Amino acid sequence: xxxxxxxxxxxxxxxxxxxxxxxxxxxxITLAYETYGTLNKxxxxxxxxxxxxxxxxxxxxxxxxxxxxxxxxxxxxxGKGFDTDKYFVICSNVIGGCKGSTGPASVNPKTGKPFxxxxxxxxxxxxxxxxxxxxxxxxxxxxxxxxxxxxxxLQALIWATQYPEYVQSVIAIATNTRHTAQQIAxxxxxxxxxxxxxDWQGGDYYGKSIPxxxxxxARMIGHITYMSDKSMDxxxxxxxxxxxxxxxxxxxxxxxxxxxxxxxxxxVQRFDxxxxxxxxxxxxxxxxxxxxxxxxVFARARAHFLVISFTSDWLYPSYQSKEMVRALKANDLxxxxxxxxxxxxxxxxxxxxxxxxxxxxxxxxRMQKGVSHAGK
Amino acid sequence: MPENNTGIRFDHxxxxxxxxxxxxxxxxxxxxxxxLELLIKNRDCHGTGVEINEKAxxxxxxxxxxxxxxDIDTGLADYSNKRFDYVILNESLQEVLxxxxxxxxxxxxxxxxxxxxxxxxxxxARLQLFFQGRVPVxxxxxxxxxxxxxxxxxxxxxxxxxxxxxxxxxxxxxxxSDSKRVAFRPNLFAHTGLYLLEK
Numbered sequence: 184x185x186x187x188x189x190x191x192x193x194x195x196x197x198x199x200x201x202x203x204x205x206x207x208x209x210x211x212i213t214l215a216y217e218t219y220g221t222l223n224k225x226x227x228x229x230x231x232x233x234x235x236x237x238x239x240x241x242x243x244x245x246x247x248x249x250x251x252x253x254x255x256x257x258x259x260x261x262g263k264g265f266d267t268d269k270y271f272v273i274c275s276n277v278i279g280g281c282k283g284s285t286g287p288a289s290v291n292p293k294t295g296k297p298f299x300x301x302x303x304x305x306x307x308x309x310x311x312x313x314x315x316x317x318x319x320x321x322x323x324x325x326x327x328x329x330x331x332x333x334x335x336x337l338q339a340l341i342w343a344t345q346y347p348e349y350v351q352s353v354i355a356i357a358t359n360t361r362h363t364a365q366q367i368a369x370x371x372x373x374x375x376x377x378x379x380x381x382d383w384q385g386g387d388y389y390g391k392s393i394p395x396x397x398x399x400x401a402r403m404i405g406h407i408t409y410m411s412d413k414s415m416d417x418x419x420x421x422x423x424x425x426x427x428x429x430x431x432x433x434x435x436x437x438x439x440x441x442x443x444x445x446x447x448x449x450x451v452q453r454f455d456x457x458x459x460x461x462x463x464x465x466x467x468x469x470x471x472x473x474x475x476x477x478x479x480v481f482a483r484a485r486a487h488f489l490v491i492s493f494t495s496d497w498l499y500p501s502y503q504s505k506e507m508v509r510a511l512k513a514n515d516l517x518x519x520x521x522x523x524x525x526x527x528x529x530x531x532x533x534x535x536x537x538x539x540x541x542x543x544x545x546x547x548x549r550m551q552k553g554v555s556h557a558g559k
Numbered sequence: 560m561p562e563n564n565t566g567i568r569f570d571h572x573x574x575x576x577x578x579x580x581x582x583x584x585x586x587x588x589x590x591x592x593x594x595l596e597l598l599i600k601n602r603d604c605h606g607t608g609v610e611i612n613e614k615a616x617x618x619x620x621x622x623x624x625x626x627x628x629x630d631i632d633t634g635l636a637d638y639s640n641k642r643f644d645y646v647i648l649n650e651s652l653q654e655v656l657x658x659x660x661x662x663x664x665x666x667x668x669x670x671x672x673x674x675x676x677x678x679x680x681x682x683x684a685r686l687q688l689f690f691q692g693r694v695p696v697x698x699x700x701x702x703x704x705x706x707x708x709x710x711x712x713x714x715x716x717x718x719x720x721x722x723x724x725x726x727x728x729x730x731x732x733x734x735x736s737d738s739k740r741v742a743f744r745p746n747l748f749a750h751t752g753l754y755l756l757e758k
Contacts (some may be wrong), residue, residue, distance in 0.1 A: 487625075508627065512637040517607075521616045521628040542620050549623040 185260070187244035187253070189215050189283055194316045201312060207303040211292070214317050215240045215283025216275035219259055220267030222321070228551070229271045229323045231314065232259065233331030233338040236405070236462055237454055239282035242274035243267075257536045264536075264543035269551070270327065277338075278313045279305040279462055281455035288389065288455045299457060300386035307334075307469050311341040318349065327550055329486075330354035330543075332532035333499060334462070337469055340507075343484045344471065352487040352550045354543060357496050357532040359503035360477055360510070361470040366498070369408055370463040373401035377456050386457050398456040399447035406446055411495040411528035415439060477510040484511070489546045490520040491539065493531035519546065569738040570649065570753055571597055574673055577731060577755050578602055582644035585609065585669060587631045587661075588651025591618035599624075607643075609634045632656045635664040642668050649675035649753075653711045659725070666727065666758040674754045678734075680714035682747050699750040715745055715752040722756065731755035 193213045195201040200210030217240045222229060232242055232255065243259035245252050255274075258264040265272050276284035279302070287302035294301075318326065329339040329350055336358025343353045377383055380397025388394060410418075419439040423429070430436050435444065471480045490508050492501035501522045511518040523538050525531040532539075567575070571594050578584060581603045586595045589608030592615075598604040608619055608626040619626035627634060631648075632655050646669030648661070653676060655661050665672045677700060678684075684695035694704050702709065713721075715734060722729050733753045734745025741749040 505629075508629075509637045512627075513639065515639070515642065517625050519620065519625050519627065521613065524613055538617065541617050545620040545623065552623075 185219075185244040186247050187217050187219065187241070188246070189217050189240055191215055191283060192317050192320050194320065195313075201309070201316075203303055203309045204306040205304050209278070209285070209303050209305075209309075212278060212285045212313055212316075213283070213289075214275045214278070214285075214313055216273060216317055217241055217243075217253070218274075219243050219272040220270055222271040222323075226323050227325065227327065228269065229273060229318075229321070229326050230265055230328045230330065230547075231273045231275075231318065231326050231342070232265065233314075233329070233335035234274065234277070235331070235333035235335050236466070237402075237450070237459070238335070239280065240274050240276040240284075241282075243272070255533070257533070258539065258543070264540040265330075265547070266544060270547065273317075273321070275314055275317055277305075277310040277462070279310070279458060279465060281458040284313075286455065287386065287457035287461055297389040299389065302457070302461065304464060304468075305461060306465050307337045307341055308345065310465070311338050311345060314338070314342075315346055315349070324349070326350055328352045328354060328547060330356070331358070332356035333358060333529065334466060337466075340471065343486045343488075344480055345483075347483050347485045350484075350486045352489070352546070353484075354489045354491070354546065355504070355507065356491045356539070357493055357499045357504075357529055358507075359499050360480075360507050361472060361503075362466055362468075363503075367467045369404065369498075370467055373404050374460055374463055376400035376404070377460060380456075383456065386460075388456070393451065394456045395451045398451045398454070398459060399444075401456075401459060402447040402450045402454075403443040406443060408498045409529045411497065411526055413495060413526040414528055414530070417526070418442075477506070478513045481510050481514045481516065484514065484516060486516070487550060488516060488518040488520075489542065490518060491532070491542065492520075492522045493525045493527070493529075493535065494522055495526050496529045496531060498529040567597065568593075570675055570735055570751065573733050573735075573753050574598075574647065574649065574675075575601055577673060578604065578645050580604075583642070584645045584647060585638070585643045585665075586647045586649075587634070587665065588648065588654070589615075589619065589624075589626065591615050592622045592624045592626065594647070594649065595619070595624050596622045630655075631661055635661065635668055638668040640667055641670055643670070645669055645671050645673055647673045649673065650677070650751075652676055653709045653713070656710065658711055659721075662727070662756075663725070663758075666756065670757070671730070672756040674718070674756060676713060676715070676718055676752050676754075677709075678715050678746065678749050678752055679712040680716070680746060681736075681750055685747075715749060718752065718754065722754075726758065728757045729754055730757055 195210030195212040200208035241253040243253040243256045276282040291298045329342045336355040377397040380394035383394035422438040492504035508520045527534045584604045584606045586608045595606045611630045646665040687695040734741035734749025736750045
């Protein structure tokens with residue numbers, strides 16, 4: 184069992200604050216991060232992975248005394264897709280998050296109180312700008328690969344287009360280049376669930392009771408969108424909870440109801456409602472082609488790409504990945520892509536380990552050899 | 560198609576001869592990437608594959624190839640004009656929905672196009688058709704009518720007519736049977752035909 188400890192890097196101390204995309208400045212900023220494997224002498228084997236909406240810096244291995252490993256432990260470790268015998272893997276918590284990086288629950292040094300809604304709006308670009316400080320701090324000039332699924336994929340794409348000189352390759356999984364009306368709508372329902380909870384108190388609930396019901400409801404909505412019709416039916420069907428027959432009342436009858444209650448109940452204990460609001464907003468604002476054509480945006484990229492999507496993912500449908508691939512090809516970039524047949528919906532990016540392990544390990548082997556068969 | 564003693568399929572050998580060293584190649588319907596790998600290793604090519612079969616994508620990735628999981632009928636529109644030196648359609652043209660569009664698109668994105676087709680008018684097929692009154696099933700065309708992946712049935716002659724009618728120049732034609740070149744009446748004796756095209 185490999186033990187890992189979360190570390191912290193603080194930067195952007197005044198007067199060198201980070202200027203956010205909104206124009207507001209933020210500093211000092213702390214990033215929580217973890218690393219797995221060993222950085223080689225010429226610092227050429229570093230890979231940065233990015234977490235999705237509710238993830239954190241703890242991507243793999245175990246925290247001391249804990250029974251559950253990091254959120255992507257199936258893919259990161261010795262002999263795994265991101266093989267820590269070969270590569271040095273870094274993961275950090277995003278700014279705006281609540282797992283050790285500066286976010287709305289952090290104490291505002293100017294007031295001595297938690298930021299709450301006085302925390303500035305952060306975008307995916309801002310998250311990546313903060314990560315760049317960490318990579319500079321670690322003395323890494325070039326990342327062998329940047330990779331993530333869902334919101335993690337967005338960060339990888341921003342790295343490739345904002346800091347192309349840092350990025351040799353990108354593995355973008357179940358992700359997109361712009362959020363659609365459907366995605367924004369789902370996020371808005373989740374936000375309204377939180378903001379409609381009387382305990383939310385305009386975001387000023389720290390030290391009082393948390394908006395648990397609202398956050399739980401938001402998380403339930405999320406969970407539904409991460410699965411597919413088929414995967415839910417296979418997992419729960421119409422199974423009843425410890426009951427012979429229907430109750431004919433409003434207590435829970437079905438297992439799927441219990442599942443949502445259980446998962447969301449756990450979630451409110453570990454996640455800050457304001458962080459959820461802020462990060463959802465950063466997703467809504469994500470549109471790489473907001474100032475022009477997607478093809479032009481990727482004209483800055485120099486990386487090799489592997490784009491992975493899943494047939495049953497309706498939250499980040501594979502047609503969005505295909506749009507991305509088209510824009511990459513139009514720029515004569517080296518891009519491999521696959522739509523994996525899976526019934527797990529958006530969750531597939533965490534669940535479909537076997538196929539992704541093969542794809543990622545072979546892709547990374549080629550990247551490490553530095554061989555480009557299809558290169559620009 | 561059987562392999563000869565060097566381990567390289569005869570049709571692949573012809574293609575390796577046709578493709579200039581260091582070329583940029585797009586292999587449409589690349590399968591598990593055997594030809595693409597040969598072109599990269601033996602001819603220093605820069606290659607990309609296009610393949611619709613998911614399993615074949617894993618095989619290509621394992622070989623360290625660049626491959627796109629898309630069907631040939633829609634997969635060509637993404638590429639700019641004359642992006643490739645050669646576009647290869649070996650044993651895949653008969654399975655596409657719009658062969659004419661695909662060939663013309665291939666000639667747009669590639670300077671030259673290599674096409675390999677099965678000859679549905681080989682003498683054995685003709686004899687079966689004539690004497691048995693049945694649609695031919697042979698070693699080279701092993702499918703019954705109800706389970707064939709082939710959507711298009713053509714002969715080498717049909718393909719030549721097609722090229723003429725679409726103002727496509729045939730720079731080379733090789734008829735192949737049992738890993739040998741068929742020089743005499745290929746439309747009758749060749750199982751497959753390989754073409755080097757230009758527009």
